[in-house]
Amino acid sequence: MLPAALSQVLFCSLVLVIQPGLSSATLCSAEFECGDAADNLIDVVHDASTEELCQKMCSLNANCNYYTWFEEDSLCFLLSDCQDQDKPCEACHTGPVVCPSTIPPSTTNHPENCASPSDPPNGRFDCDASSKECHLLCDPGYVTSGKSSVSCSRYSQWSQDPRQMSCEKAVLLVTGGDGGLQFVELYTSTNSCVTTMPSLPDLRGMHSLDYVDGEVLLCGGYSSRLSCLTLQPNNTWTKHSNLTRNRSSHSSAVYNSDLYLIGGGEANTTEVFRHNNNNDNQWQLAWNVPEGTDGCSVTTAPGTAIVTGGHGCTKCAYQFNLQTGEKTKLQNMNEGRTSHGCAFYQFDGDDYILAAGGWDGHNLRSSEVFSLKTGKWRIVGDLKESKRGLQLAVVEGGKVLATGGRVGSWVDSVEVFDVEMEQWSQGLPLTHRRAYHGVTAVPGTRFGCTGTA
Numbered sequence: 001m002l003p004a005a006l007s008q009v010l011f012c013s014l015v016l017v018i019q020p021g022l023s024s025a026t027l028c029s030a031e032f033e034c035g036d037a038a039d040n041l042i043d044v045v046h047d048a049s050t051e052e053l054c055q056k057m058c059s060l061n062a063n064c065n066y067y068t069w070f071e072e073d074s075l076c077f078l079l080s081d082c083q084d085q086d087k088p089c090e091a092c093h094t095g096p097v098v099c100p101s102t103i104p105p106s107t108t109n110h111p112e113n114c115a116s117p118s119d120p121p122n123g124r125f126d127c128d129a130s131s132k133e134c135h136l137l138c139d140p141g142y143v144t145s146g147k148s149s150v151s152c153s154r155y156s157q158w159s160q161d162p163r164q165m166s167c168e169k170a171v172l173l174v175t176g177g178d179g180g181l182q183f184v185e186l187y188t189s190t191n192s193c194v195t196t197m198p199s200l201p202d203l204r205g206m207h208s209l210d211y212v213d214g215e216v217l218l219c220g221g222y223s224s225r226l227s228c229l230t231l232q233p234n235n236t237w238t239k240h241s242n243l244t245r246n247r248s249s250h251s252s253a254v255y256n257s258d259l260y261l262i263g264g265g266e267a268n269t270t271e272v273f274r275h276n277n278n279n280d281n282q283w284q285l286a287w288n289v290p291e292g293t294d295g296c297s298v299t300t301a302p303g304t305a306i307v308t309g310g311h312g313c314t315k316c317a318y319q320f321n322l323q324t325g326e327k328t329k330l331q332n333m334n335e336g337r338t339s340h341g342c343a344f345y346q347f348d349g350d351d352y353i354l355a356a357g358g359w360d361g362h363n364l365r366s367s368e369v370f371s372l373k374t375g376k377w378r379i380v381g382d383l384k385e386s387k388r389g390l391q392l393a394v395v396e397g398g399k400v401l402a403t404g405g406r407v408g409s410w411v412d413s414v415e416v417f418d419v420e421m422e423q424w425s426q427g428l429p430l431t432h433r434r435a436y437h438g439v440t441a442v443p444g445t446r447f448g449c450t451g452t453a
Contacts, residue, residue, distance in 0.1 A: 012316050027051060029095030035084025035279070041077060048076035051093050058097045068094040083151065083159040087137040087277065096157065109257060114152035117162030122397075125162065126302045128256060131276070135257050137302065138167035140345045144241040145443050147214040168264055170441035171449055173211075174430060175218055176204035177437025178389065178438060179410030186432045186447055189399060189416065194450040195430060198236050200229070206248040206265075209438030211432035213257040213275045218261025218438060220247035220264065228273075233261040236449070241281035244271050245250060251297035253305035255322040260286060262307060262320070263293030270325065298353055300372060304346075307329070308355050308370075309337035317370065317377075333377055336360045339436070341392035344400035345400050354380075354417060359388040361405065369422065381423035385416055389435030401427065406435040 013154035031050065034040065042063055054076035066082040071091040081096065117125045117134055122142045127134040130153040136144050145166050151159045172187040181203040207221030216231035216387045217240060225246035229237045243261070250264030259273045272286040292312025299306050306326045308317045314336030319328045333355060340358025344351070356367040363386035370377045383402065390405030400417035403411065412434070414427035
């Protein structure tokens with residue numbers, strides 16, 4: 001009895017002999033690898049003497065959509081998908097199991113176009129022609145169920161089916177902060193989720209927390225200023241990367257599934273983590289910012305972030321172009337603010353920024369709203385408590401929350417902002433008292449939360 005792998009190789013060789021029409025004309029490969037995604041490798045076949053044989057092995061496996069043939073070693077990798085198609089290699093050939101009839105064989109160029117994906121409910125695709133990528137942008141209060149980016153391959157095929165990408169109602173992930181430096185919890189306004197989670201591996205406060213391209217990244221903070229953590233599928237935290245500068249009290253923004261960290265108490269730069277071609281998890285310098293840029297930021301549109309307040313200019317609001325760093329001064333806030341909270345939300349078809357609480361020689365109760373349509377700030381209802389070190393977020397399909405903060409000491413209170421009446425009401429408290437913590441909207445299904453999708 002022959003070993004199964006050898007039998008399969010002999011069978012494929014026989015098929016090639018009796019089908020003389022199968023030749024290099026059926027190949028449309030190019031010299032690149034499919035990145036380092038561990039879950040796309042189905043099998044490795046040894047002694048694959050030709051690329052045609054490797055392609056045939058792929059065609060015999062129902063789960064195989066791509067193959068990579070290594071010429072020198074005669075190895076054939078059978079792959080379920082091929083998301084990163086810009087990693088060049090020598091003496092290797094990667095191609096689809098079936099060549100699209102409209103694409104010339106052996107091309108090394110990107111296709112002119114992929115079909116534009118249809119927008120899902122509560123979101124839209126923003127497509128970049130130069131990178132051949134589309135990014136799913138969800139409405140405030142919603143997040144992607146998984147990755148937010150999808151790329152068009154050189155075979156004019158999507159790296160994943162955009163029809164399977166969706167925006168779901170978000171729940172709130174809360175990490176660290178004074179009073180709860182290692183504590184992590186999930187929060188919903190109805191207490192419908194399991195709230196406690198494994199602790200952080202180190203102390204974190206004044207850090208950033210972001211959900212970007214299906215991944216949770218926690219960066220910087222006054223106790224661990226140079227490192228970033230990522231949340232694993234089993235809800236434990238591991239080291240992700242090292243920053244280029246010490247950062248705490250910085251802010252963050254997302255563009256094209258890339259994460260930008262802006263300023264901070266000790267940093268006068270912005271750095272970016274790019275999701276493509278970054279297998280070493282390296283951060284890059286993006287652009288410089290003035291000293292004291294430690295305000296609160298929100299992403300308002302593709303490639304645009306607005307930073308409010310901070311020690312450099314407590315009343316100022318600036319709009320930044322995330323690609324170039326070019327900034328535009330907006331109307332000043334009515335009150336100077338540091339250590340405040342901010343959030344981007346939508347109501348009745350218009351876009352708004354809410355800034356609340358903070359410090360201006362004393363704890364603040366006041367709140368104000370900036371209309372992106374009119375370019376003006378206006379005072380709205382006060383918080384229930386005067387506090388600094390609070391964090392704002394939009395979850396559950398559009399609900400605006402203000403969490404934690406420092407009154408005299410740390411508090412566990414949560415307030416809910418009514419976007420129509422522009423007033424605050426008391427919500428259910430957090431599990432832990434905390435201030436200067438991190439928050440980000442995450443998909444409830446990722447954590448087994450029911451009633452949120």
